[in-house]
Amino acid sequence: xxxLVESGGGVVQPGRSLxxxxxxxxxxxxxxxxxxxRQAPGKGLEWVAAIWSDGNNKYYVDSVKGRFTISRDNSKNxxxxxxxxxxxxxxxxxxxxxxxxxVAAHCFDCWGQGTLVTVSP
Amino acid sequence: xxxxxxxxxxxAVSLGERATINxxxxxxxxxxxxxxxxxxxxxxxxxxxxxxxxxxxxxxxSGVPDRFSGSESxxxxxxxxxxxxxxxxxxxHCLQYWKTPRTFGQGTKLEIK
Numbered sequence: 001x002x003x004l005v006e007s008g009g010g011v012v013q014p015g016r017s018l019x020x021x022x023x024x025x026x027x028x029x030x031x032x033x034x035x036x037x038r039q040a041p042g043k044g045l046e047w048v049a050a051i052w053s054d055g056n057n058k059y060y061v062d063s064v065k066g067r068f069t070i071s072r073d074n075s076k077n078x079x080x081x082x083x084x085x086x087x088x089x090x091x092x093x094x095x096x097x098x099x100x101x102x103v104a105a106h107c108f109d110c111w112g113q114g115t116l117v118t119v120s121p
Numbered sequence: 122x123x124x125x126x127x128x129x130x131x132x133a134v135s136l137g138e139r140a141t142i143n144x145x146x147x148x149x150x151x152x153x154x155x156x157x158x159x160x161x162x163x164x165x166x167x168x169x170x171x172x173x174x175x176x177x178x179x180x181x182x183s184g185v186p187d188r189f190s191g192s193e194s195x196x197x198x199x200x201x202x203x204x205x206x207x208x209x210x211x212x213x214h215c216l217q218y219w220k221t222p223r224t225f226g227q228g229t230k231l232e233i234k
Contacts, residue, residue: 035223044214044225044226044228045163045171045214045216045225045228046225047222047224047225050221050223059221059222060222061222062222095170095171099218103183104173104176104177104180106159106218107159107161107176107216107218108161108163108171108173108216108218109173109176111170111171111172112170113169113170114170
């Protein structure tokens with residue numbers, strides 16, 4: 001079945017780096033735009049970044065521009081988020097989400113379980 | 122950026138009663154080429170990822186019970202649960218997927234009265 005599994009979260013000091021991964025299975029990963037969405041503890045959802053299916057176009061929320069880099073390896077069916085210069089306000093559960101291409105086109109129709117990133121001294 | 126404003130922030134409804142959640146976009150999310158509003162609704166239970174309920178503002182996703190419905194009027198969108206069940210306790214989020222950055226409402230917490 002369609003599945004997204006995030007990994008790579010953990011506790012990191014401010015200013016340090018972390019790389020998240022999202023392993024996709026059960027669908028043709030290379031056909032889909034993919035997104036990262038985060039949720040700070042007790043807060044709402046915040047879209048973070050998107051990458052086009054071929055990896056040539058990338059978009060970011062202003063608060064992470066210049067610090068985070070989204071990428072993908074279609075040969076490995078894996079999405080990445082490289083997070084540099086981490087700040088306390090980046091503390092959140094990070095979800096990867098698939099953008100639908102037919103039914104529910106362009107909406108987020110599949111989400112991973114999330115991985116927790118805690119930025120703390 | 123398109124700002125999505127949900128109301129109320131929290132809501133308590135009796136079992137079997139109707140629950141209504143609103144979402145307003147700061148600008149149109151309508152694609153005039155297909156007359157579809159790029160507005161989705163998600164349900165999130167504690168400790169779980171969001172689950173897609175409604176897309177195109179009013180189309181139920183596969184497997185979603187028909188007590189859930191979405192409606193639209195310009196830039197105002199509504200999620201209605203016609204007869205609240207215990208398993209509907211959750212936080213509900215709206216999302217506009219017309220423009221980047223994609224933006225969510227702040228969420229509405231639905232509880233049993």
